[in-house]
Amino acid sequence: MFRVAAQLFRYRGLLATLTSRELKARYRGSVLGFLWSLANPLLLLAVYTFVFSVVFKARSQGADPYALFLVSGLFPWIWTSASTLEGAMSLVASSGLIRKAVFPAELIPMVSVFSNLVHFLFALPIVFTALVAGRILGYNVGGISAVALPAIVLIHLPLVAGLALGFSALTVHFKDVRDLLGNLLTLMFFLTPILFPLDSISHLRYVWWAVRLNPFTPYILSYQEALFWGRFPEPSLWLQMATVSLVAWSLGAGLFERLRETLVEAA
Amino acid sequence: MSDETPAVPVISVEGVTKLYRRTMPGDRLRTLKSALVGRNLTNGLRPDEAIAALEGVDFTVGRGEAFGIIGGNGSGKSTMLKLVAGMLKPTTGRIVVAGRVAALIELGAGFHPEISGRENVFINGAVLGLTRKEIESRYADIVEFSGLGDFMEEPVKNYSSGMYVRLGFAVAVHTNPDVLLVDEVLAVGDEAFAHRCLRRIEEFLASGRTLLLVSHSLDLVEGVCDRVMWLENGHQRLVGEPRRVIDAYRQEVAEKEGEEHKAALQQRQEDPASEDPELRWGSQEAEITSIRLLVGGEERYHVESGEPVVFEIRARAAQALDDFVFGVAVATPRGTEVWGTNTDLEGYVAGVFDGEATVRLACPALRLGPGDYVVDVAVHSKEGAPYDYQKRALAFTVTARAGGIGTYLPEHGWEFTGGLKWAGRKTLDP
Numbered sequence: 172m173f174r175v176a177a178q179l180f181r182y183r184g185l186l187a188t189l190t191s192r193e194l195k196a197r198y199r200g201s202v203l204g205f206l207w208s209l210a211n212p213l214l215l216l217a218v219y220t221f222v223f224s225v226v227f228k229a230r231s232q233g234a235d236p237y238a239l240f241l242v243s244g245l246f247p248w249i250w251t252s253a254s255t256l257e258g259a260m261s262l263v264a265s266s267g268l269i270r271k272a273v274f275p276a277e278l279i280p281m282v283s284v285f286s287n288l289v290h291f292l293f294a295l296p297i298v299f300t301a302l303v304a305g306r307i308l309g310y311n312v313g314g315i316s317a318v319a320l321p322a323i324v325l326i327h328l329p330l331v332a333g334l335a336l337g338f339s340a341l342t343v344h345f346k347d348v349r350d351l352l353g354n355l356l357t358l359m360f361f362l363t364p365i366l367f368p369l370d371s372i373s374h375l376r377y378v379w380w381a382v383r384l385n386p387f388t389p390y391i392l393s394y395q396e397a398l399f400w401g402r403f404p405e406p407s408l409w410l411q412m413a414t415v416s417l418v419a420w421s422l423g424a425g426l427f428e429r430l431r432e433t434l435v436e437a438a
Numbered sequence: 439m440s441d442e443t444p445a446v447p448v449i450s451v452e453g454v455t456k457l458y459r460r461t462m463p464g465d466r467l468r469t470l471k472s473a474l475v476g477r478n479l480t481n482g483l484r485p486d487e488a489i490a491a492l493e494g495v496d497f498t499v500g501r502g503e504a505f506g507i508i509g510g511n512g513s514g515k516s517t518m519l520k521l522v523a524g525m526l527k528p529t530t531g532r533i534v535v536a537g538r539v540a541a542l543i544e545l546g547a548g549f550h551p552e553i554s555g556r557e558n559v560f561i562n563g564a565v566l567g568l569t570r571k572e573i574e575s576r577y578a579d580i581v582e583f584s585g586l587g588d589f590m591e592e593p594v595k596n597y598s599s600g601m602y603v604r605l606g607f608a609v610a611v612h613t614n615p616d617v618l619l620v621d622e623v624l625a626v627g628d629e630a631f632a633h634r635c636l637r638r639i640e641e642f643l644a645s646g647r648t649l650l651l652v653s654h655s656l657d658l659v660e661g662v663c664d665r666v667m668w669l670e671n672g673h674q675r676l677v678g679e680p681r682r683v684i685d686a687y688r689q690e691v692a693e694k695e696g697e698e699h700k701a702a703l704q705q706r707q708e709d710p711a712s713e714d715p716e717l718r719w720g721s722q723e724a725e726i727t728s729i730r731l732l733v734g735g736e737e738r739y740h741v742e743s744g745e746p747v748v749f750e751i752r753a754r755a756a757q758a759l760d761d762f763v764f765g766v767a768v769a770t771p772r773g774t775e776v777w778g779t780n781t782d783l784e785g786y787v788a789g790v791f792d793g794e795a796t797v798r799l800a801c802p803a804l805r806l807g808p809g810d811y812v813v814d815v816a817v818h819s820k821e822g823a824p825y826d827y828q829k830r831a832l833a834f835t836v837t838a839r840a841g842g843i844g845t846y847l848p849e850h851g852w853e854f855t856g857g858l859k860w861a862g863r864k865t866l867d868p
Contacts, residue, residue, distance in 0.1 A: 185564035192561070196552050272548030273523050273541050274565055344470040432527045433473040435520075436458070 175277050175336065175424040182275050189278060190285040197286070212294035215249075216242050216301075223366060234368045234399070239305050239312055242298050243398035244365040244391040250291035251331050251387065252356045257283035258335025259342045259352055266438035276434055277427060280339035284332050288324075295320075298398060314401030323393050323404070329416040330390070333423025340430040343438050363387045364395075386415045447498035447536075448617060448648045449505070449522055454495045454531035456517055456672075457488040480529055491517040492672045495531075499665075504639070504649040506663035506680065508656060508687055514672040515652040519543060519619050522650060537616025537648075540566050542623050546602040551595035555586060558594055559609055566613040576612045583638070584608035585631070603627050611638050618642065621652045636662065656684050681864075688837060695810070695835040696740030703729075703739070703832050720824035724755040724762060724791060724817045729831050731813075743806055743838040743847045749799040751815055753826075758792040762825070766799050767814040768806075771833070776811065776845045782820055807845045808838040 179186065198204045220238040234240035258280035262269065269276045302313035342348040362385045364372075369392065372379050382388060389411035393404040457480040459469065472479055480488050492514040499505040507515045520526045521533055523541040548565065549558050559580055563573035581587055584604040589597065594605070603626045610618060624635055639662060643649060653659050659666055659680060666683040668675040676683045706713055707728055730737050732748040741747055749766050763786075767778030779799075811834055816827040838847055854860075 182564065184570055185561065188557075188561055188564065192550065192553055192557065199552065268548060269525075270547075271544040272565070273525055273539070273543075274548060341470075344473060429477065430473050432477050433479050435525045436479055437469070437473070 175428055178275050178277050179281060182278055185275075186278050186281055186285065189282045190289065193282050193286040194289055208290055208293040209297065211290070212242070212246060212297055215245070216297070219245065234371075236305060236310055236312075239298075239301055239310075240368065240395065240399050241366065242294075242301065243395050244363070246291055246294045246298065247327065247390060247394045248360060248363065248365055248387070250287050251327075251334070251390075252360065253290075254284045254287040254331045255334040255338060255356065256349075256352060257287065259338035259348055261335075262339045262343050262434060262438055263346070269435055269438055276431065277336060280335040280427075281332060284328075284335045288328070288331075302398065312399055312401065316397045316401050316403045319393075319397040319403055323390070323397060323412070326409070326412045326416055327390050329420035330386075330412075333416075333419035333421070335423070336427040337419075337423030337425075340427045340434060343430070343434055359385065359387055363391050365391055368395075386419075389415065446500060447534075448501055448503075449497075449499040449536075449650065450532075450534045451495055451497050451518075451522070452532045454492055454518075454521065454528040454533060455490060456492040456514070456521060456526065457529045458491050460487050460489055478527065478529060490672050492521075492528075492669075495669075495672075495674050497667055497674070497677055499648055499650065501648060502643050502646045503665065504643055504651060504663045506659035506666040507650070507652045507669060508654070508659055508666060508684065509669035509675075510691075512671075513669040515669055516543070516621055517672075518669070519621050519650065519652055522617075523619055535617060538567055538613075539617045539619060540610040540613055540615035541619040541621075542603075542606050542610050543619070543621045545599055545623055545626060546594070546597075546606065549594045549602065549606070552593055554592060555590040555594050555597070555605055558605070559590075562606075562609045563613060566610070566615065568613055580605075580608045580612045583612065583634070599626050600628060600631070604631055607635055611642060615647070617648045617650065619650045622654065624658070625653070625655055656688065660684050685839065692740040692835045692837040693738075696738050699739035699833040699835065700737070717829040718827065720816075720818070720826040722826060723757070724753055724759055724825040726751055726753050726815055726817060726826045726828055726831075728752045729813070729815050729828070731832060731834055739832070739834040741804060741806075741834055741836050743808065743836050744803045744849070746800070746802050747804045748801075749813065749815070751797040751799075751817075752794070753791075753797065753817055754794050755791045758790055759825075760788060760790055761819045761821075762788050762791045763818055763820055764797045765814075765816045765818070768811050769814065770845060771810050771812055774845070776806065778814075780816075788820065803849075804836075805847045805849065806836045807842055807847045808836050809845065810835050811845075 194205075198207055201207060203210060216238060219241050223241065224237050261279045261283050262276060265279050268274050268279070299313075299317070302317075305312040338348055338352060362382050364382055369379070369382060369388075372382065389408050393408050393412060396402045396404045396408070459472075459479040469479055495514075495518065497505070507518060509515055517526065519541065520543065521528055522535060523539055523543065524535070525541075525543075548562055550561065553561075556577075559577060560570065560573050563576075564570070568576075581590055584601075584607075586601060586604060586608075589601065594602065597605070603623050606623065607620075607627075618639075624632060627635065639649060649662070651659060651663060663680050665678060666680040667677045668683050668687050676686055729752075730750045731739055731741075732750055733741050733745050751764060751766075753764070755762075763780050763782040765778065765780030765782075768776045770776060781797075812830045813832045813834070814827070814829050815831045816824060818824040818827065840847075
């Protein structure tokens with residue numbers, strides 16, 4: 172895992188180039204181009220708001236306006252799950268590159284992580300605009316605590332990177348990972364308090380514990396605290412995030428390192 | 439230029455064996471276990487579950503040396519290159535490479551098809567360890583060398599295969615690697631670019647850098663390399679002076695071809711039903727029962743130009759004949775006649791042919807140029823009515839040490855007089 176980190180640092184310039192290329196390539200040939208980075212989260216926000224406030228009438232329990240509560244947890248989650256899924260498939264998809272040329276393989280899943288991070292960051296202005304609008308309309312949302320955001324993203328990054336790296340190497344040997352992972356992430360999504368405030372399920376004892384013990388939960392709670400509730404996350408949340416991130420990075424990068432020498436042959 | 443190992447090796451390969459795992463259905467879990475436990479795919483495999491791509495290969499390459507690897511398809515050449523490049527790890531043995539390595543393993547590998555040639559230069563350069571500034575300072579040279587000036591902003595997916603090679607080679611040599619690994623790809627470039635590459639390789643070697651070249655173009659290998667290794671089925675057959683190794687390789691290829699010719703001939707003679715009616719006709723009043731090629735008294739179908747050969751025909755006449763001519767004609771596989779003769783042309787007047795007979799046509803020195811040849815044999819009447827005419831009755835391969843063009847290779851020598859002086863002459867014999 173140290174070697175992976177050293178390689179990423181050594182090739183940081185290349186990583187940046189590849190990430191910007193990935194972003195450019197994604198919108199090549201589309202009319203709106205980079206505007207999709209803004210349009211996508213807006214449309215997503217509209218769909219979720221419609222489904223959960225109009226169709227399902229979700230219990231928001233003080234989380235008003237619901238749309239704002241939703242996006243403060245949803246966008247970080249999309250970064251996590253999209254990076255993990257794309258990252259998992261990335262080595263297999265780029266097998267030509269690592270089989271036929273000398274290429275630092277760890278860059279490939281990391282490009283998925285960073286390009287999705289950029290999408291997440293592009294969505295933030297929308298969140299901030301919405302928060303400001305919410306305050307103007309008299310809702311008690313957001314606040315100075317938003318300055319904690321960079322720190323949360325930074326502590327969140329090793330988790331996402333560890334997941335992408337570990338699953339990318341595993342998928343090379345086990346194509347089944349892709350399908351397993353898709354379903355697992357869907358389950359995780361519903362076990363994370365993104366669509367509902369954690370307190371709203373306190374009467375469902377076991378479900379509450381399942382959600383609270385979900386390793387993704389402290390991150391989502393922290394984003395919601397900093398963005399929506401306008402509070403700095405408590406030290407215990409920081410501690411939980413640091414622990415999960417350390418474990419995820421060690422396992423993911425460690426697994427990648429362990430499998431590195433077989434990747435060229437098996438990809 | 440010798441068989442000795444260099445004093446300070448830049449590439450050192452010691453007892454390297456590389457096993458590949460045979461792909462077996464339902465084996466993913468064991469493969470993963472092997473990868474996790476042993477960090478390779480062949481951990482704890484039974485011998486029948488693995489394929490040895492390379493076995494016990496040893497060689498070293500020194501500074502400023504060009505080392506060539508030749509051998510048939512699947513002999514392990516590319517695996518060897520990937521091992522030296524560090525892409526693969528040897529199953530056993532050790533590989534040490536001193537300095538920075540640039541590898542051109544496969545056409546267009548390492549390029550992203552969707553993005554421009556220009557961006558690819560920067561990505562490729564970064565992979566090879568250059569900073570953005572270093573690439574910027576060399577960018578003009580790279581474009582100039584590749585000759586792709588107008589195409590640098592095009593996505594490389596629109597490039598021709600020749601353009602891929604131009605760009606790949608241009609980037610690789612301009613990153614100033616200590617070791618350059620090239621697998622075949624140069625064959626794709628056009629003549630002018632090939633020459634430019636060769637000049638660049640000469641400069642590269644002269645500045646003390648090292649080249650490892652894998653190619654099927656034996657002339658290229660001979661022209662560029664100081665030493666050559668011949669791989670066969672993952673085993674090292676011969677390492678040493680290029681001419682010697684390449685000649686030995688060519689000789690063996692010719693022998694194999696000769697054996698194929700022989701097998702084809704035998705199959706036809708043992709099973710006449712398999713014969714193509716287009717290739718044999720005649721009244722069968724006399725029948726050619728077999729034909730062989732004897733080289734120096736031994737039946738074989740690969741001939742070194744100038745060797746003594748005998749075309750031996752066995753024939754049978756069911757009833758006594760008093761009008762018969764035996765003929766032999768040699769042609770190229772595409773049908774150009776090279777030489778032909780018959781007993782009538784050479785003045786033999788028919789007497790009687792009854793029962794079994796053997797006809798031998800001996801050439802004390804068959805001076806054909808290198809290549810494949812086919813032989814027609816016939817027995818017919820003086821008027822030309824065929825009793826048995828066999829087209830392409832046998833085939834053989836000719837090798838020639840001193841090369842040459844065409845189908846005829848006479849004994850010859852050069853003489854020079856006047857204001858002419860040669861710097862020297864390379865020895866052609868091993």
